[in-house]
Amino acid sequence: MPAGNLLDRIDDPSALRALDRSQLGQVAAELRAFVLDSVSRTGGHLSSNLGTVELAIALHFVFDTPRDRLVWDVGHQSYPHKILTGRRERMSSLRQFGGISGFPKRGESEYDSFGTAHSSTSISAALGMAVASRNKGENQGPGRRRHVAVIGDGALTAGMAFEAMNSAGVTPDIDLLVVLNDNDMSISPPVGALNRHLARLMSGQFYAKARDVGRAMLSRVPPVFELARRLEEHAKGMVVPAGTLFEEFGFNYVGPIDGHDFEALIPTLQNMRELRGPQFLHIVTRKGRGYKLAEADPVLYHGPGRFDPAEGIRKPAAPSRPTFTQVFGDWICDMAALDDRLVGITPAMREGSGLVEFERRFPQRYFDVGIAEQHAVTFAAGIACEGLKPVVAIYSTFLQRGYDQLIHDVALQNLPVMFALDRAGLVGADGATHAGMFDYAFLRCIPNMVVLAPSDENECRQMLYTAFMHEGPSAVRYPRGAGVGAEVQREFTAIPLGKAEFRRRGRKIAILAFGTMLAPALVAGEALDATVVNMRWVKPIDRALIAELAADHEAFVTVEEHVVMGGAGSAVAEAMAGDGIVLPLLQLGLSDRFIDHGEQSQLLRLEGLDADGIERSIRERFGALAAAPGPRLVAGGAGDRAA
Known part of the structure; x- marks a missing residue:
């Protein structure tokens, strides 16, 4: 092939495999260079993708994708894969409404064998595919189907990855290769020529056949076989200490090798492609590879917005409004200074959850447990058993992974564990995999649990304090980004349990708003001359206020940034039914579908959850009540319960 731009000629991996x-x-x-330029224009994950360029090329060069299945764990590192598999021209639409996803997605490409975005699922998924191929007879002959899972060292901290390896090690006749992309682990010894040579040796057919023949012969003499097995294990362990762990799971371990060196990657992958059974390849890469600024600070460049690659990420100007995450970060430091029982816990989301300053100021009371949400919840329960007050800072979408522990280990024992649920509601560019659309429903059905939903920044701070002081399990859920710009009061004020507040007095229609839906509900309420209530509590719901409203209103509307089924509106409907209140009820919330990526404001508008959408839906449902609003009445103050 003549010299020139080779990447422009690769529209699928077959073109890559045609190269020398x-x-x-x-x-x-x-x-x-393309990844750097593309991400700088759209925003997205950068450091991890720069680190997997050679790996993506090598995998598609060696394996017959898409027939051979390739599963990228999490998907933060899948941009090179997307570019090589026919989506180069669509990278300008990355993570934008109507564009391609920032994660592997089955509906987007046949090369995306499995949809990912939450971590540590790749080995389980690839093992399932390998078993299916075996049972369908696709694992025989020269064209047999192979299965590759690429997992990072961070994702390998999750128990699910070890559960999958434990299962794979005792599953016969499968073609499964696990590639550990190690870009941070301290256990990794230096890589170089010796390790490259050993990797080729251990992945080669001669070594594999000699080992298998030796095992077959020695198995007739069990004591000698056990001695030989241990000698092999310890011989490997002297060179590659990490390998013995994976060998114990039943994998043939190879590595570590330089994940940026094609002379190491290609021959090793070619050798391992021909081996049967569970195989484990350990490669070492560098986040941000090839872009010095990202190499120097891979955390800063993990998921940047748009920036100029020549200048790098500029320090942003001080925001005019704090984000909810920043409000939480300030609160937990202030609360910890007042109460030495407070302990902060995060499952590998220190920066995202706003705990950087807390770790600096209270290192003995800060715990990052890794990508292990189940452990995080039960760990918190154990701490609570001994009289301390744990705060688990976790994204709404990730708490789903610790649900059994939330029920069995926390709520059933009525332990005072507080959950600070960030990224509740729609999350914009990260899309459906990260949206916190279900927490009202899965939290409020649990006995002993209380759930709060702040409408603005100050209310978030006061609700965090209220939940922390509650002697039982609690959750405060708040969205990504900033609120309406409410002034945050430094002093703490507890919010009465289960009490809502009037925010506007109107007539005929009562709008019950949950969380940050209060702001657009107030605008709609003004246009409709409707009563607007800041419900504040999802559980317990303010049944007394609902009964009070029913006495002088003709219809109810609930508004929430959450799925309608099982959500806060459902809680209102249950309260009405339980108290014999028979009034029309319109429940506004997120659709019964997974909502893809896009700007948050755009997605809310499309879901009818902006002020215009709320007003329009109410007029369509209650035209006779809403068509001719009366004169605007004076809004009631916080806590005003007068008729």
Whole structure:
């Protein structure tokens, strides 16, 4: 192939496989430059993708994708894969409404074998595919189907990954390769020529056949076989200490090798492609590879917005309004200074959850447990058993992964564990996999649990204090980004349990708003001359206020940034039914579908949850009541319960 831009000629992996191996270095350089330029224009994940350029090229060069299944764990590192599999021209639409996803997605490409975005699922999924291929007879002959899971060292901290390896090690006749992309683990010894040579040796057919023949012969003499097995294990362990762990799971361990060196990657992958049974390849890469600013600060460049690659990420100007995450970060430091029982816990989301300053100021009371949400919840329960007050800072979408522990280990024992649920509601560019659309429903059905939903920044701070002081399990759920700009009061004020507040006095129609839906509900209420209530509590719901409203209103409307089924509106409907209140009820919330990526404001508008959408829905449902609003009445103050 003549010299020139090679990447532009690769519209699918078959074109990549048609290249000479000597050309892959040029492809890598062009691909890395394309990733940097593309992400700088759209925003997205950068450091991790720059670190997997050579790996993506090598996997598609060696394996017959998409027939051979390739599963990228989490998907933060899948941009090079997307570019090589026909989506180069669509990268300008990355994470934008109507564009391609920032994560692997089955409906987007046949090369995305499994949809990911939450971590540690790849080995389980690839093992399932390998078993299906075996049972369908696709694992025989020269064209047999292979299955590859690529998992990072962070994702490997989750118990699910070890559960999958434990299962794979005792599953016969499968073609499964797990590639550990190690870019942070301290257990990794230096890589170089010796390790490259050993990797080739251990992944080769001669070594594999000699080992299998030796095992077959020695198995007739069990004591000698056990001695030989241990000698092999310890011989490997002296060179690659990490390997013995994976060997114990039943995998053939190879590595570590340099994940940026094609002369190590390609021959090793070619050898391992021909081996049967569970295989484990340990590669070492560097986040941000090829872009010095990202190499120096991979955390800053993990998920940047748009920036100029020549200048790097500029320090943003001080925001005019704090984000809810920042409100939480300030609160937990202030609360910890007042109460030495407070302990902060996060499952590998220190920066995202706003705990950087807390870790700096209270290092002995800060615990990052890794990507292990189940452990995080039960760990918190154990701490609570001994009289301390744990605060689990966790995204709404990730608490789903610790649901059994939430019920069995926390709520059933009525332990005072507080959950600070960030990223509740729609999350914008991260899309359906990260949206916190279900927490009202899965939290409020649990006995002993209380659930609060702040409408603005100050209310968030006061609700965090209220929940922390509650002697039982509690959750405060708040969205991504900033609120309406409410002034945050430094002093703490507890919010009465289960008490809502009037925010506007109107007539005929009562709008019950939950969380940040209060702001658009107030605008709609003004246009309709409707009563607007800040419900504040999802559980317990303010049944007394609902009964009071029923006495002088003709219809109810609930508004929430949450799915309608099982949500806060459902709680209102249950309260009405329980108290014999028979009035029309319109429940506004998120649709019964997974909502893809896009700007948050755009998605809310499309869901009818902006002020215009709320007003329009009410007029369509209650035209006779809403068509001719009366004169505007004076809004009631906070806590005003007068008729």
